[in-house]
């Protein structure tokens with residue numbers, strides 16, 4: 639089987655700045671499914687979003703649909719032993735993180751001044767040459783419009799941060815001291831949680847949500863356990879000190895011509 643995962647480049651010590659791409663890569667690694675990763679061109683992505691995978695010439699988009707596909711087609715799926723109640727809890731948590739908490743991440747990276755220098759540098763690095771000078775500002779304007787259209791972006795930042803903190807409190811309560819959400823073995827829902835804790839917790843683009851997260855021991859242990867297993871080649875992306883100069887260029891290894899995008 640020939641699997642290629644198209645994702646955003648590695649930045650800020652993270653496997654990827656997109657939690658959706660991280661979730662799929664973590665799944666492929668955990669299942670030990672041989673695969674290649676490439677930086678994706680949004681113009682070629684199904685529905686214009688990353689991640690997507692090419693699977694024996696077939697194209698699949700959307701992180702959940704990709705994971706569902708491998709769960710359905712490979713023996714011993716991660717979620718096989720979950721009860722209906724556990725599936726319901728996992729689904730509710732994942733949808734909260736992917737459809738609600740994510741807006742606090744977008745706000746913290748694209749709207750807040752503290753992180754914008756870092757985010758702009760990444761956006762600039764992946765835009766085609768002619769768009770590099772103006773592209774980041776356009777992407778920021780688009781993201782601000784999206785935040786407003788979605789609605790959470792209209793809240794005062796403190797209220798929005800508080801909602802995201804409570805989302806992570808819910809995950810901490812669900813973990814309840816267990817190694818993984820539903821016991822001794824990770825489920826697909828653990829990988830979603832892993833990707834979002836990493837995204838909020840990484841040393842770049844921090845916010846009050848990060849500070850709150852860094853006090854939730856269950857989530858930190860969960861994160862460390864999966865990071866050490868899945869990404870032994872990377873350091874602890876949450877432990878690096880926040881740089882005083884938030885505008886320093888991040889390490890972007892690969893660049894590709896992408897359309898103007900909101901990451």
Ligand SMILES: N[C@@H](CCC(=O)N[C@@H](CS)C(=O)NCC(=O)O)C(=O)O
Pocket residue numbers: 656657658680686687688689699700701702898899900901
């Ligand atoms: N529901 C999708 C969400 C994917 C998504 O939002 N991807 C973002 C990066 S985090 C993207 O590709 N944005 C590009 C754009 O908006 O132009 C999934 O689970 O794959």
